[in-house]
Amino acid sequence: MSFLTFKHVSKQYVDGKNNQGYAVRNANFSINKGELVVFVGPSGCGKSTFLRMLAGLEEITSGEIILEEQSLNDVDVKMRDIAMVFQDYALYPHMSVEENLSFGLKNQRKPKQTIMQKVDMACSLLDLSDFRKRMPKQLSGGQRQRVALGRAIVKEPKVFLLDEPLSNLDAKLRVQTRKMIADLHNRLKATMIYVTHDQTEAMTLADKIVVMNKGIIQQIDTPERIYLYPSNLFVAGFIGSPPMNLLRVKIKNSQSFKLSEFNVQVPDDYQVLLQPYVGKEVILGIRPEYIQLSELTTGESGIKPNLIEFLGSENLIYFMLEEGELIVKKNLSSKMSPSTNYGLKIKRENMHFFDPISGEHLKRRSSN
Amino acid sequence: MYLRKNKNQLSRPARLLNRFMLIILFISMIIPFMNVLAIAFSTSKNSMVPGITLFPKEFSVEGFVLIWKTQNLWLPFLNSLFVTTVGTFFQVLLSALVGYILTKKDLPFRNLILSFVLITMMIPSELTLVSIYSLNRDLGLLNTYSGLIVNGLMSGFGIILMKNYFEAIPQSLFEAAQIDYASEFKIFFKIYLPMSIPGLVTVGFVSFVSKWNSLLIPVTIITDQNKFTLPVVLRSLIFNSTANSGTTFIAPNAIMAGIVISVLPLIIAYIIAQRFLVSGMNLGSIKG
Incomplete structure (x- = not known):
């Protein structure tokens, strides 16, 4: 039996007289004890609603949330044994750090x-320790965030909920605090649910990632599998920076297709899957780092980049093809020349194909 | 190097007009007050000289001594202090409680209740005097301190101001307190009230001033001289009434001394409340 289970959970909003919408739609998944699960998705995708439903701050419209074999549906916020770290810290401004930390415990009459x-x-x-008597307004953003984490830790809850805890911090502090949260998770062996729209946080912290869009769970998997085997176009486009190249290509026959002026061989494991698409279009997905560039001499035909971004340790090379924009990532600590003609070689084993209508990965589609 | 003129700065004529208007306003307020002070600290003979006096010709506190001795101001002063302090305390508490409840979005008939609160602010109190009298008579509140405290205990202004104050507190604090096992009452008393001190002080100050100066309610429901409040006694002094003093004539310096005595608690209340008043009033005006 799982530690925490969401069974057909939906949250419906009624906005005005006739407008109804789902913040979360038919969510089914479970979390094991001690896992750090990260919910990731664009703003308004329903990820924070999950936390709020679990905390009891939002009522669920249908379904059931089960924690340690007990249904939480009718359990009051106070009785859920859950701690939450809010995006805006939500520290009590008239209480010192020590009072903030002890407020919940005093209410429990410990x-x-x-x-x-x-x-x-x-x-x-x-x-x-040095800030115990200080008021929240006398602390920096990072210190406030630590107090907010401390307020959760002292309660020793069954589940920690973290709602975009790093979004108000600057880039440097975000990295430090992220490491601190990972360290805390390792030390406390606590079950944590973390919500963010930042995929770097998701990839670095998570044991398991839940990718959401428009209230629907798109994929639940480990960070590696989410990155390497996205289940649909949304996940492929959302996870990864720069994102996966998604190009609309026409399948000539099940062995090859044309990409701009290049003839590309279809990987062996896709030949059967692409059979129904011969003469039709599919979406080819390829991560920017799995495309190899070769510099061509002036006589040879190739393509010229229309933009090169130099990021210090790597170059991002942008090409405009008939099928769409193609980004190539090359690890090189000097800026590449934009006037050179380049030849492209796509690693066949890293190609993905998606159905252009449903957006589903063809391998997943065939397994369903 | 020239300093660039701030875009928000007024032009020179506008600034001059501004200052002129402020000076007029200042004079219109300070002169009556100085006149009261000057007469209060004059001898009884000098106080009877017609015209506006800004400084006493001969400094004297005989008006204060006289008014205190002859009118026995202690009792109305203490009556006023008791009724105003207790009334203010409960008004602040009730305004905060009602304001807090009205912040709850899921409160049934919330908008209707809010409309009722607003209506109470629009009806002139003079219109309700007859019903106030008969209600107090039926409830047995005539000639009682309870009557003086209970009447005007709920204030639409206080409720709306506190509601706006509470709404400015982030919802996440309420939720954090809920997760911290705090009950609704604990959240109100330990989180919302301490975070709304400027609002509470503003409501308290406005309530204190209006109750201290209140004449209408005491005149309507009090006929027992032992329960008279300071404004009632001052009114009878100013109109040279003999109803409660038994004397036929009271010199202007004594009357003005009575007014000065009655203003002192307000000045003390203002000094205490002053640092909170600006932010309290501002919030009400912006959010309201």
Whole structure:
């Protein structure tokens, strides 16, 4: 039995008289104890609604949430044994750091000694010992975020919920705090659900990623599998920076297709799958790092890039093909020349094909 | 190097007009007050000289001594202080409670209740005097301190101001407190009230001033001289009434001394509340 299960959970909003919409639609998945699960997706995709439903801050329209074999549907917020870290920290501004940390424990009427021990533990764990008597307004963004984490830690909850906890921090602090959260997860072995729209956070922190779009779960998998085997066009386009190249190509026969002026061989494992698409279009997906470039001499035919972005350790080369824009990533610590003609070689084993109508990956489509 | 003129700065004529208007406003407020002070600190003979006096010709506190001795101001002063303090405390508490409840989006008939609150602010209190009298008579509140406290205890202004104040507090704090096992009452008393001190002080100050100066309700429901409040006694002094003093004539310096005494608690209340008042009033005006 899983630690936490969502069974056919939906959340419907009624906006005005006739407008109805789903924030979350028929979500089914489970989480094991001690896992760090990251919900990722664009703004408004329903990922925060998941946290709020689990915390009891939003009622679910249908379905059931089960934590340790107990249905949470009718359990009050206070009885759920869950801690939440809010995007805006939600620290009590009129209370000191110590009071913020101990507020929940005092409400639980824990003995004073226990409260002090837990606050001491959280302060030393999060390096807050020097700020115990300070008010939130006297702290920096990073320190405030640590207090918010500390407030969750002292409660020793069954599940930690983190709602975009790093989004208000600057880039450097975000990296530091991200590492700290990963470290905390390893040390506490706690079950954590983390919501973000930042795929770097998702990829670096998660044991399991849940990709969402328009209230529907698109894919649940490990970060590696999400990156390497996206289940549909949305996941392919959302995960990865720069994103996967998605090009509309026409299948000549099940062995090859044309990409711009290049003839590309279809990988062996797709030949059967592409049979129904002969003479039709499919979406070819290829990550920018799986395209090899070769510099051509002036006589040879090739294509010229229309933009090169130099990022220090790598170059992003943009080509405009008939099928769409193609981005190639090349690890090189010097800027490449935009006037050179390049030849392209796509790694066949890293090609993906998607149905242009449903957007589904052809391999997944055939397995369903 | 020239300093560039701020775009928001007024032009010179507009600035001059601005200052001129401010000076007029200042004079129109300060002169009556100085006149009251000057007469209060004059001798009884000098206070009877016609015209506006801004400084006492001969400094004297005989008006204060006289008014205190002859009118026995202690009792109305203490009556006013008691009724105003207790009334203000409960008005602030009730305004905060009602304001907090009205922030709840799922409150049944919320908009209807809000409309009722607003209507109470639009009806002139003079119109309700007859019904106030008969209601107080039926409830046995005539000639009681309870009557003086209960009447005007709920204030539409206070409720709306507190509601706006509470709505400015981020919802995430309420949710964080819920997750921190706090009950609704605990959230109200431990989170919302401490975070709304400027609003509470503003409501408290406005309530204190209006209750301290209130004449209509005491005149309507109080006939027992022992329960008279300061404004009632001052009114009878100013109109040279003999109803409660038994004397036929009271010199202007004594009357003005009575007014000065009655203003003192308001000045003390203002000094205490002053640092919160600007932010409290501003929030009400922006959000309202």
